[in-house]
Amino acid sequence: MEEVLAGACSPSLPLFNTMIKFCCGRRKFLFNRAFDIYKKMLKYDDAKPTLETYALLFSTLLGKFNRLNVSYVYLHAVRLLARQMKASGVIPDTFVLNMIIKAYSTCLEVDEAIRVFREMGLYGCEPNAFTYCYMIRGLCEKGRVNQGLGFYKEKRMKGLVPKGSTCMILICSLAMECRFEDATEVAFDSLGNSMSPDLLTYKTLLEEMCKDGRGNDAFELLEGFRKRDSFMNEKTYNTLLNGLHFLSRE
Template sequence: MAILLPRINRTSLLRLSLRRISTTTAVLDPSPPVPSQTEAVPPPQSPNPNPRTRTPLEKQFETWLQALKPGFTQSDVVEALRSQPDPDLALDIFRWTAQQRHYKHNHLTYLTMIEIAVSGKRYRAAETLIEEVIAGACPPSLPLFNTMIKFCCGRKFLFNRAFDIYKKMVKSEDAKPSLETYALLLNSLLRKFDKLNVCYVYLHAVRSLAKQMKASGIIPDTFVLNMIIKAYSKCLEMDEAVRFFAKWDCIIIKPHSFHCDHMKEVAGITVTKTISIVAS
């Protein structure tokens, strides 16, 4: 016998079944929410309307890079470096060219770049370049090494570095010390002869330079002779100054007036006539 439910109960059960079905469908197949008309849609992003403009130095740098065609030589790089009014731009070109294949800087490019750095007061850059040369970045060259010594002699904290370069020159076959080299070193030493006890410390270095200069066959000029005599005179070593002149073979030395005046001032020596010392 069939059980007949009241109409109200059948309607409630039907509604409950439909509600369960709709809930299950929403979980299994969710649909994306429809944005309301009041929601603002963000506009698409456009490229930067104000890109950074290149500076004149950047444009000039790129111009020179285009001028240095593939296969450029060291002479081309030297010309490019000397044409730059800005030392920083010249250094950028120097570093960029060093990174190119089949190219290597030589003594001319390093000499040019060091001169530009020093004249532009880029002293830290000059020190770095000098250290690279000492480490063997390019073949030795007398003008290059003399320029390096001149720079080091002008910087108090690089005084010892100047003599390191000199020792490297002595061992080199292509960059032996010249008269200019000895003049730079002696002048740098004499600037330290401010006190008598300090003079004796540096007089040994003066003796060593004079000895090596004679051994290498370099004849001192008046300027170098003045400095050597001044070094001996400040240490009151007048007899040794005379012996120094006696070591020069086959040279007739006519002392400059400064020689005699300095000897008279420091050691109280009276010179009545010009003396010619003939070394034998």
């Protein structure tokens, strides 16, 4: 790599992309080297970065989004890379756009995520299940639960099945806003797709109902969940039941 970067051979797009792929596969040690190669590519007319190049670089950047405070640091690089890709005339695909949306959503820059989502049609791309999951999660974590629910409904209308973790975030967010009918609908929709909410999700929904003075409804709903959820064991059921009994006595 050092010899190539020093100009030991003619610029070659396959060679540069191969080196970037090698560096991206070793994120911890050669992360910066991948971008050195990318900058080198920008100088050659016959070895300009392609969609493959950008996909590799975005994937590497997203690999750094493991903690929120660190994510904000790398979001600037994602934004800059997206601008350069657009300026160079490279047309992104759904995979690349999803990574950009995920970056914005992770950092709660949801308006930017929505902007990229709305631009997908301009590139001939269709949002997939991952696209909607990133949007729903980001909007709920930002506190814009109604918009998150809107994306959830749009996703279901298209026949796309949401991830279980996305449903759980949406259920909890709706419950915290006392939107129990919507939360229950999402919960049963999740069960209908063989995805069982976890204990925390059930606990949040049922206990928020109880705190809102709808204890009887919470007990009935628990029994409904027990009948529909083949994965709910006795320990989970008893934990939830005891929690409702405790709240009903307060």
